[in-house]
Amino acid sequence: MNPVNHRCAVLGRPIAHSLSPVLHNAAYRYLGLTDWVYGREEVGEDELPGFLSTLDGSWRGLSLTMPLKRTVQPFGVPSDAWSKELHVSNTAVIVREGDDDDSQPVIRLYNTDIQGIVQAFRHAWDIDASDGIPDSDIAEASIGKPSARSWARQQGKPGSTPHKPGANAVILGNGNTALSALAALSEMTIPKKGKVTNITICARTIYTSDALRNLAERHRQEFAYRAVPLAKAPKYLNDADVVVNTIPSHGADTTAHDFVDSRPAVCGTLLDVVYDPRPTELMLAWRKAGGKALGGERMLLYQAVAQVLLMTGMHMPPRSVMMEPTRKLNRTSVPKTGGLDLVGLETAMEDALREAL
Numbered sequence: 001m002n003p004v005n006h007r008c009a010v011l012g013r014p015i016a017h018s019l020s021p022v023l024h025n026a027a028y029r030y031l032g033l034t035d036w037v038y039g040r041e042e043v044g045e046d047e048l049p050g051f052l053s054t055l056d057g058s059w060r061g062l063s064l065t066m067p068l069k070r071t072v073q074p075f076g077v078p079s080d081a082w083s084k085e086l087h088v089s090n091t092a093v094i095v096r097e098g099d100d101d102d103s104q105p106v107i108r109l110y111n112t113d114i115q116g117i118v119q120a121f122r123h124a125w126d127i128d129a130s131d132g133i134p135d136s137d138i139a140e141a142s143i144g145k146p147s148a149r150s151w152a153r154q155q156g157k158p159g160s161t162p163h164k165p166g167a168n169a170v171i172l173g174n175g176n177t178a179l180s181a182l183a184a185l186s187e188m189t190i191p192k193k194g195k196v197t198n199i200t201i202c203a204r205t206i207y208t209s210d211a212l213r214n215l216a217e218r219h220r221q222e223f224a225y226r227a228v229p230l231a232k233a234p235k236y237l238n239d240a241d242v243v244v245n246t247i248p249s250h251g252a253d254t255t256a257h258d259f260v261d262s263r264p265a266v267c268g269t270l271l272d273v274v275y276d277p278r279p280t281e282l283m284l285a286w287r288k289a290g291g292k293a294l295g296g297e298r299m300l301l302y303q304a305v306a307q308v309l310l311m312t313g314m315h316m317p318p319r320s321v322m323m324e325p326t327r328k329l330n331r332t333s334v335p336k337t338g339g340l341d342l343v344g345l346e347t348a349m350e351d352a353l354r355e356a357l
Contacts, residue, residue: 049075080111093311190241197224206227238266257281270283275295
């Protein structure tokens with residue numbers, strides 16, 4: 001049995017259900033990192049400071065579930081643009097200066113959830129360079145920057161801005177995953193539709209998330225947005241080019257049934273971040289109405305790929321490569337960065353995830 005010299009783990013409560021160890025350990029096997037191991041740690045908000053203080057020199061990275069994505073902020077340095085803006089990070093990379101494993105670590109924080117969402121949609125759309133979408137119009141990877149377009153705050157009625165020409169998006173839910181979804185949508189280009197310029201947030205209780213509302217208002221020049229009660233969701237789903245459901249478990253089942261009752265006919269794409277149950281009622285309803293639906297396992301895969309690269313210190317491939325769906329690439333066409341075969345890595349992780357589900 002190989003000695004364990006490098007440790008990573010996913011933290012949360014509850015955490016026994018997490019599939020992150022399946023993905024990360026599959027990546028280590030593929031990469032030949034025989035002395036790396038990734039586990040689960042039952043850690044709540046109150047225990048996080050104590051847990052971080054006990055990390056020895058073998059620790060290299062942590063995956064964070066809510067609410068730890070916010071709780072960790074005072075203990076690390078936001079190291080990508082979205083972590084800095086959202087104050088939400090799902091990835092902590094533990095860096096020690098020099099060769100001394102007992103030195104005081106620096107915790108660098110990243111948000112790979114946004115990349116996971118963008119990549120999931122791009123996989124569904126089979127987007128590649130031939131589609132003619134400029135690289136500058138694609139969401140940045142976890143180490144990238146948000147759009148350089150103006151984010152000037154403008155005055156107006158909170159929760160509603162005028163409708164704009166372009167693609168329509170709907171987010172179900174207004175929690176922290178909805179925050180990442182809003183960030184991802186603000187950077188996305190929909191094939192044959194263009195930029196997402198209208199975003200509707202449907203939630204049981206609107207205006208409860210200051211972070212969500214503030215993010216939308218900071219980006220008022222990029223997209224119009226509105227917040228409406230969840231009961232009105234079917235109306236907006238019918239006109240949506242892209243939908244992200246962030247409501248956990250069976251929380252969107254009633255919305256799915258109401259949507260079916262509205263006799264919809266759609267051609268947009270739905271990402272349901274839920275991967276248990278799979279498929280969800282909403283996914284089934286969306287497909288029945290003519291749309292394309294994908295489950296949360298796809299987002300889980302892509303955010304984990306970025307985490308593996310960050311935690312292991314592998315050289316990040318060019319952003320144009322990171323943004324390609326795996327099946328659009330092959331091992332001979334992918335540029336090798338630091339000897340990394342990104343297609344092989346994603347395939348190994350995807351195969352392990354499929355077996356676990």
